Amino acid sequence: xxxxxxxxxxxxxxxxxxxxxxxxxxxxxxxxxxxxxxxxxxxxxxxxxxxxxxxxxxxxxxxxxxxxxxxxxxxxxxxxxxxxxxxxxxxxxxxxxxxxxxxxxxxxxxxxxxxxxxxxxxxxxxxxxxxxxxxxxxxxxxxxxxxxxxxxxxxxxxxxxxxxxxxxxxxxxxxxxxxxxxxxxxxxxxxxxxxxxxxxxxxxxxxxxxxxxxxxxxxxxxxxxxxxxxxxxxxxxxxxxxxxxxxxxxxxxxxxxxxxxxxxxxxxxxxxxxxxxxxxxxxxxxxxxxxxxxxxxxxxxxxxxxxxxxxxxxxxxxxxxxxxxxxxxxxxxxxxxxxxxxxxxxxxxxxxxxxxxxxxxxxxxxxxxxxxxxxxxxxxxxxxxxxxxxxxxxxxxxxxxxxxxxxxxxxxxxxxxxxxxxxxxxxxxxxxxxxxxxxxxxxxxxxxxxxxxxxxxxxxxxxxxxxxxxxxxxxxxxxxxxxxxxxxxxxxxxxxxxxxxxxxxxxxxxxxx
Ligand code: XMP
Numbered sequence: 001x002x003x004x005x006x007x008x009x010x011x012x013x014x015x016x017x018x019x020x021x022x023x024x025x026x027x028x029x030x031x032x033x034x035x036x037x038x039x040x041x042x043x044x045x046x047x048x049x050x051x052x053x054x055x056x057x058x059x060x061x062x063x064x065x066x067x068x069x070x071x072x073x074x075x076x077x078x079x080x081x082x083x084x085x086x087x088x089x090x091x092x093x094x095x096x097x098x099x100x101x102x103x104x105x106x107x108x109x110x111x112x113x114x115x116x117x118x119x120x121x122x123x124x125x126x127x128x129x130x131x132x133x134x135x136x137x138x139x140x141x142x143x144x145x146x147x148x149x150x151x152x153x154x155x156x157x158x159x160x161x162x163x164x165x166x167x168x169x170x171x172x173x174x175x176x177x178x179x180x181x182x183x184x185x186x187x188x189x190x191x192x193x194x195x196x197x198x199x200x201x202x203x204x205x206x207x208x209x210x211x212x213x214x215x216x217x218x219x220x221x222x223x224x225x226x227x228x229x230x231x232x233x234x235x236x237x238x239x240x241x242x243x244x245x246x247x248x249x250x251x252x253x254x255x256x257x258x259x260x261x262x263x264x265x266x267x268x269x270x271x272x273x274x275x276x277x278x279x280x281x282x283x284x285x286x287x288x289x290x291x292x293x294x295x296x297x298x299x300x301x302x303x304x305x306x307x308x309x310x311x312x313x314x315x316x317x318x319x320x321x322x323x324x325x326x327x328x329x330x331x332x333x334x335x336x337x338x339x340x341x342x343x344x345x346x347x348x349x350x351x352x353x354x355x356x357x358x359x360x361x362x363x364x365x366x367x368x369x370x371x372x373x374x375x376x377x378x379x380x381x382x383x384x385x386x387x388x389x390x391x392x393x394x395x396x397x398x399x400x401x402x403x404x405x406x407x408x409x410x411x412x413x414x415x416x417x418x419x420x421x422x423x424x425x426x427x428x429x430x431x432x433x434x435x436x437x438x439x440x441x442x443x444x445x446x447x448x449x450x451x452x453x454x455x456x457x458x459x460x461x462x463x464x465x466x467x468x469x470x471x472x473x474x475x476x477x478x479x480x481x482x483x484x485x486x487x488x489x490x491x492x493x494x495x496x497x498x499x500x501x502x503x504x505x506x507x508x509x510x511x512x513x
Pocket of ligand 1: 297390391392393394434468505508509510511512
């Protein structure tokens with residue numbers, strides 16, 4: 001398989017670059033800029049993209065690529081800081097900015113140079129691109145030609161076609177650069193990279209790899225019903241069938257219909273060996289009298305480990321544990337965060353007792369979320385699983401504010417089902433990141449018919465987000481809000497008021513607890 005390296009200089013957009021390259025059917029991976037040049041050159045990359053980054057080439061200890069990278073005959077594309085570093089190292093003129101340029105800019109094309117070929121001018125003979133930079137290349141290095149400029153940027157793109165070295169000051173990977181894909185596609189053509197990365201071929205290779213890795217061993221997979229663990233389960237099932245056992249723990253704080261849907265999908269439709277451990281009573285007992293959110297989280301986490309351990313021991317000797325680790329988690333553990341690089345290690349299975357020593361199998365560790373969804377679709381998972389919203393491990397327990405009881409869980413579960421239903425009917429389930437109901441620990445006065453009521457309040461939370469790190473409250477249509485509100489008040493016994501949460505994250509969080 002042909003592959004492209006994205007050398008990460010601490011860019012906000014490194015993942016986006018890798019995703020865009022993969023969308024063009026070429027496999028690409030992110031490598032921290034601290035990787036020794038010998039290893040990079042020996043890895044067989046068809047091309048190398050130098051990412052942007054927060055530094056200036058004039059900073060003390062600025063991360064700079066090794067010059068040998070430009071002499072190896074491998075095509076290199078520098079984006080933003082990557083272009084400045086290339087310009088600086090190869091003898092061009094780079095000046096520190098007085099202030100950062102951020103936002104749209106209009107690129108005046110001076111030539112395609114193999115890199116900008118096929119870009120079509122639209123705005124007054126110019127191409128709209130997205131800028132976000134500090135330093136500026138004033139003069140390209142010897143051997144390079146200038147391909148375009150903007151009002152603030154005399155060299156917005158440059159090329160040395162003979163050496164196959166290229167630079168763009170703008171960001172071709174972001175959606176605001178509408179023709180950015182043309183630039184990346186041109187670079188892949190220069191790299192002579194075959195477009196042989198697809199989820200269908202991924203499934204074939206991964207199935208073979210899983211068979212080779214586990215041999216005749218058994219594998220245990222903790223199934224939560226979320227998209228990642230579901231895709232892991234069906235992929236493993238395709239690879240090793242009966243050798244796979246999935247363990248699904250019902251902790252009593254799942255959403256309406258979730259338990260039934262997991263059982264129907266995996267046991268009935270896919271015929272996976274599924275252990276459905278109904279531990280809801282145990283979890284609820286552990287939550288009795290608890291109101292503090294972190295205590296709820298801890299108790300649920302610990303109880304999960306206890307149940308998981310008990311059930312796993314019943315199954316006899318199973319050497320492998322399958323996990324739905326995705327590529328962003330892997331990158332997170334190696335990513336470059338500037339000179340004071342903090343390297344995080346990724347511990348997803350933290351917490352299992354030390355004598356339970358599983359070997360880990362992580363078949364999705366090369367994939368981005370959208371690729372995981374595509375794998376799920378190709379393997380026949382139903383859309384409601386593929387598009388399931390993120391759902392917290394502590395589940396509805398942190399959406400019943402205050403003490404959790406079976407009755408209060410029933411209220412929030414019923415209200416939540418109405419939210420899910422209405423958001424889906426409005427066709428907005430893929431636009432909102434999460435939408436859910438929260439049961440507040442207060443009562444308010446209302447009037448129903450001729451009677452005064454004193455009943456519960458549901459808060460409706462709906463957010464848009466890319467990654468849950470930041471989020472904004474979703475501007476749901478008033479008609480939809482009205483429908484949700486009147487259905488909850490009419491259909492959910494004990495609720496007489498619905499409020500809409502209009503806080504963004506930060507400073508609020510997505511969940512209320
Ligand atoms: P917050 O509330 O911190 O949530 O803005 C960010 C994202 O994380 C989810 N979340 C959790 N997921 N265990 C989880 O597995 C937890 O304890 C937990 N708390 C929050 C939340 O649903 C959102 O997607």
